[in-house]
Amino acid sequence: MAEQTFKLPDIGEGIAEAELADWLVKVGDVIREDDVICEVTTDKATVEIPASVGGRVTWLAGEPGTVLAIGGDLIRIETDGEAAPAAEQEAAAPDTPPAPEPAAPAAAAPQSAPVAQSARVAQAATVAPAAAPKRAARTAGPVTLGPTGKPLAAPSVRGRARDLGIDLRRVRGTGPAGRILHEDLEDYATHGDAPVRSTAFAPRDGTEEIRVTGIRRAIAERMALSKSRIPHFSIIEEVEVEALETLRASLNTQFGDSRGKLTLLPFLLRALSEAVRDHPAINATYDDEAGIVTRHAALHCGMATQTDSGLMVPVLRHVEAMTLWETAQEIRRLSEAARSRRAGPKDLSGSTLTVTSLGPLGAVATTPIINHPEVAIVGVNKMTVRPVWNGTEFVPRRMMNLSCSFDHRVVDGWDAAEFVAKLKRLLEVPAMLFMEWRDE
Incomplete structure (x- = not known):
């Protein structure tokens, strides 16, 4: 087994840095070559970054919203083969100082490569209701579709739905404008299509903090x-x-x-x-x-x-x-x-x-x-x-x-x-x- 560090590739002429919009993998995930691992955003476009090899993810560069330099460390993957020579990795990216080593990588239970994704789906679907805080209620109503005809959901939610084998068109979103949240996936995995009580006229409490990242942040900066x-x-x-x-x-x-x-x-x-x-x-x-x-x-x-x-x-x-x-x-x-x-x-x-x-x-x-x-x-x-x-x-x-x-x-x-x-x-x-x- 060998651990290889891969860098953020050059994604366009004249672009020196990019913002992490979303991770589609997490530490411990087993991925295949060419799987999309993350989305990065510049002031011009959102770009999907594929994995260059398959293996188990051991480290990620930062949280969504982090700005990374082109050529900086992006992800570490544990593979069955030997680590690529340093010169070969340097040739794949511009000569940019590596990102600083994190103080404490996120803890994650090791997961062997042969474990099938269906095992993860079964595990998520059988989580006891007490494992996560119970939500007050789910709002009944039709699924809200975006301008492209697809359900409204963040890329991380879409990636998790793919892992769980859930069709987002069957999930009711409770986020702003009917957006599907991670909690909605948990509700669906637990309750499926069971009818839910309408809370259209019930009092609503609480707040939601949304970090302004990616395209939304670029729009905000340009408008300002x-x-x-x-x-x-x-x-x-x-x-x-x-x-x-x-x-x-x-x-x-x-x-x-x-x-x-x-x-x-x-x-x-x-x-x-x-x-x-x-x-x-x-x-x-x-x-x-x-x-x-x-x-x-x-x-x-x-x-x-x-x-x-x-x-x-x-x-x-x-x-x-x-x-x-x-x-x-x-x-x-x-x-x-x-x-x-x-x-x-x-x-x-x-x-x-x-x-x-x-x-x-x-x-x-x-x-x-x-x-x-x-x-x-x-x-x-x-x-x-x-x-x-x-x-x-x-x-x-x-x-x-x-x-x-x-x-x-x-x-x-x-x-x-x-x-x-x-x-x-x-x-x-x-x-x-x-x-x-x-x-x-």
Whole structure:
């Protein structure tokens, strides 16, 4: 038997450190080669780290939320073979000082490699009720699903459910927004699908402390940076989208089966690519430490996307060079990659202007926060049918508000108002999106 120490691998160009988002193994677990052992988070993406060998876990680098240097010690695994030569391990990772030795590794009962996972499942399922504090009651009701159609649960809960052989779609979550907690797995292992008493109107006591880590912490830091350094101002404009929706429905009827369905977003991005040609100050980034504004000829549009891990912003590159259907396909690809955590650093960096939308949950108006170091963001609000005066009578029209925020250090109010007015004209008369013309 030999114990090998494995280091945090290089997970992207220019990334020097990463935060431990979650461990999917614990000390004493027997793992196989290529099993996912943990998830780490950078300011650009969440990455799964697989095991390079199989064996028994003897040591972990730290708790979720710990920031590790690339090349620092990550995990120790006891294997049947001999330890790899030191030079070979150093070649697998950058020359970075190793993480300090912990004062006292977490105690764990040894577990031999031949023990099957089913034994662990049986052990967990037969734990006496007195082994864990009894919860007051479980809330009855349907299982809450996330935006991807999967039950809401942290990666560690998903990993434990896989070990126990539990289908999360059968477990009722009692955490915030119906999120499945470790306690819910224990309840399910003990009670199964037995009916439970509703506590909808019972008094609730207690608090829950949640450590802000991973993507959530990156979001918090970026939002704090944006609000503390960027003087925001917002313009909200009402847009009639009756003609645009008629055109979109016609295109989907004629080409939807062969080219895919079009949503509103490809038309909006097309309008943005036209509008920033006449208002280049909007499609810009501002290095406020160096005092330099960089205007971009290409429109690399960030698309704020809600995922189970939090808000991510994949980037559509060169929107100005795409057709409507190419834009729609790229939106679908990037959204799926972000939600399934397959989006890499390239997909999540380099945006010059961001679009955000609450989709069907949208509001009448919003005041979106600019994605630093950009200088503007465009928010799409809910489409509704409203009465509109046409000069002689009120008629029903599909209407939508655009909420745009700007960095007042770079963009003046008049220029922002002209930019929003240009967007409004392009969306209300969508034929203009396909004409070769420029404002004089």
